[in-house]
Amino acid sequence: MLIPDTMKALVAYSTNDYRYEESFPVPECGADDILIKTEGCGVCAGDIKCEHGAAMFWGDDTQSSWVEPPFIPGHEFFGVIAYVGENVRGYETGERITVEQIAPCGECRFCREGHYWMCQPHKIFGFFKDYCGGMAEYVRIPAKHSVIHKVPASMPFEDALLIEPYGCSKHCVDRAGISNEDIVVLSGAGTLGLGMATYAKMLNPKKLIVLDMIEERLEKAKEFGADIVWNPSKVDVVEEIMKLTEGYGCDIYIEATGHPSSVIQGMQMIRKLGRFVEFSVFSAPTTLDWSIIGDRKELDVLGAHLSPHSFPFVIENIVNGNLKTNGIVSRLFELKDWETAFEYAAGKHGDFKVAFKFK
Structure with a gap:
């Protein structure tokens, strides 16, 4: 060449x-x-x-x-x-x-x-x-x-x-440790959030709920495996989660928007002893009463960075169609x-x- x-x-x-x-x-x-x-x-x-x-x-x-x-x-x-x-x-x-x-x-x-x-x-x-x-x-x-x-x-x-964004999505979802007994809320349905949704569906959670402010993204999340989609600008998502879980809250909350309000929202809707996974890069600080993490709920708060050990799986499963990419x-x-x-x-x-x- x-x-x-x-x-x-x-x-x-x-x-x-x-x-x-x-x-x-x-x-x-x-x-x-x-x-x-x-x-x-x-x-x-x-x-x-x-x-x-x-x-x-x-x-x-x-x-x-x-x-x-x-x-x-x-x-x-x-x-x-x-x-x-x-x-x-x-x-x-x-x-x-x-x-x-x-x-x-x-x-x-x-x-x-x-x-x-x-x-x-x-x-x-x-x-x-x-x-x-x-x-x-x-x-x-x-x-x-x-x-x-x-x-x-x-x-x-x-x-x-x-390949690269879906690699990041996979690592983030792996950090969440999803089981088939978990009600999972994924906040954000951009490219990375949709990559998380299609992979999380492969893990067969009890319920996969995706949140976003844009209806077209929610439609795509549904196509990619979400059981329920909600627009926080149209419904009280914390209230809806509490209705769905007998007042306990979701088991896992994955934050993929990079907006401070999504962090606060997640801390409100997650149950005691729940797992909160943060992926995003933020352009502004988030102010939160940290008492909710320790004294009130004893949460596991985890971060996710980059895409270690994920590319081979992503390449294989995009090729075989397990990970959806359409559109x-x-x-x-x-x-x-x-x-x-x-x-x-x-x-x-x-x-x-x-x-x-x-x-």
Whole structure:
């Protein structure tokens, strides 16, 4: 495969300076690298919040900057191998691959213990100049510090775009520890929430209830396996849960909206000794009387981060149809139209997954 010297890329120089460039240098690759020609890259809420200047990325008075510009955004990418370094084994040019977001160092405490997704340096593709992401025609993948997975050549483009977000969805649901006796409430039916819904249905909970403010999303959640869907702007969801559970509350609440009100709502409707799982990235703090966690309910409050050990399952079960994907990728853009793509990815127009497609 002939590799050019320059490529089209979206480059982040600072929180207020994202630039589409027609002639950005193609990454130089060495003996330990793989270079892929990008097929597609999804736009994540994290990409949008980073571009908007969220403190968790760029820092503020209480935290230092995490990102390292200039970088190319995008961690939901896949493509075809264009170059394989001489020290890399098990991969060939022409193969289709994707990588997990995290680029584990392999040396820190968490990597040594097997918790590679919590790697202390925490380099993630799409936020660092040495780990540029998929909003470009080519991506360099340092093979020794990447968790790489092969993508079937026959996998449809729109399905391959969902490998990374559905991997995150699976990990979050796994943290919830769902059994067939549990009444599960899932708050948020965007791409990740729908990935959670279709996977949670495979675990056969007693009831799967999905909440969202947008009716089209609730319709899709029903299609993907939800037993009940409610719009919190139209019904008192806490009251409805109490009616359904003889006043006890739901067993498990999964928060996938990133909105403070969803956290408060979940703490109100979850039963004593229940399990609360938080996945989202928030753009604003949540204020809550923590007495409800300890003194009043003795809750298990769990977090979920990234997608460890999830990609093989997701790829297999998207291919065999167990994980539903129909209609999730709702709009595709060329990279030059990135500002419009980010606007649509923010959900203002009712979209699920928005992505870039490369020719």
